[in-house]
Amino acid sequence: MRHHDCFLLEDDPYGELRFAGRDLPPVYKERPENSLLLGTFSKIAAPGFRLGWIVAQGEIMERLVIAKQAADLHTGSLDQMIVQRFLQDNDFEAHVLRIRKLYGGQCQAMQASIARHFPKDVSVTQPQGGMFLWATLPDGISSMELLKLAVAQKVAFVPGEAFHVDGTGGNTLRLNYSNADAATIDEGIQRLARCMELCRAGKTSVEADMQYGCQD
Numbered sequence: 001m002r003h004h005d006c007f008l009l010e011d012d013p014y015g016e017l018r019f020a021g022r023d024l025p026p027v028y029k030e031r032p033e034n035s036l037l038l039g040t041f042s043k044i045a046a047p048g049f050r051l052g053w054i055v056a057q058g059e060i061m062e063r064l065v066i067a068k069q070a071a072d073l074h075t076g077s078l079d080q081m082i083v084q085r086f087l088q089d090n091d092f093e094a095h096v097l098r099i100r101k102l103y104g105g106q107c108q109a110m111q112a113s114i115a116r117h118f119p120k121d122v123s124v125t126q127p128q129g130g131m132f133l134w135a136t137l138p139d140g141i142s143s144m145e146l147l148k149l150a151v152a153q154k155v156a157f158v159p160g161e162a163f164h165v166d167g168t169g170g171n172t173l174r175l176n177y178s179n180a181d182a183a184t185i186d187e188g189i190q191r192l193a194r195c196m197e198l199c200r201a202g203k204t205s206v207e208a209d210m211q212y213g214c215q216d
Contacts, residue, residue: 008035013043016096018129019104032057036064041083043131044096049086051079103131109182110175113189119196131178134160137171141199144170149195155188 010028018024028037032055040052054064068074086092107127114124114135121138137143143159150156160172177185 014130019100020128106177117193
């Protein structure tokens with residue numbers, strides 16, 4: 001960065017949710033004079049808190065304030081008041097630690113379910129934080145086609161193409177373990193595994209309904 005004199009915009013919504021390994025300092029600390037650090041309460045407080053923050057120095061912050069005022073004057077007062085009261089009335093550090101423990105357990109539950117039910121040629125990441133797990137399907141299985149089958153079985157995920165700028169990633173997907181208990185995760189993974197088998201066999205969502213029925 002210093003060699004090329006690049007400006008860094010570090011978007012870090014999940015840094016506080018690291019439940020394994022050592023905490024990693026933001027890259028911003030290495031060069032604060034030419035970078036920004038972005039954070040949000042929507043991942044560490046509650047999804048409805050669409051309120052975030054920017055860490056920046058001197059002239060950079062001054063220009064950001066002007067740009068913010070030109071865009072919408074200021075962030076909604078009600079959202080700010082709710083978060084202010086939440087921070088005032090609660091032990092926020094303890095709250096974050098509880099979330100870390102919860103997500104860590106749910107991540108382990110999903111990994112265990114995947115090991116039991118997914119085809120062995122599906123590769124999966126081993127997250128140390130956050131709320132998502134990344135899976136790569138074997139060649140020949142499209143995550144978009146898989147999604148059609150999965151939705152019919154009341155299971156959803158984000159196809160990996162959304163995270164690739166070059167049109168690749170058609171056999172990848174993102175799974176979320178943040179809002180389900182171990183039993184729900186296991187049931188969802190079982191259904192998704194069945195859909196993978198159907199997708200590999202070239203079955204349609206209609207044929208899947210006929211074979212397994214539409215799940216509740």
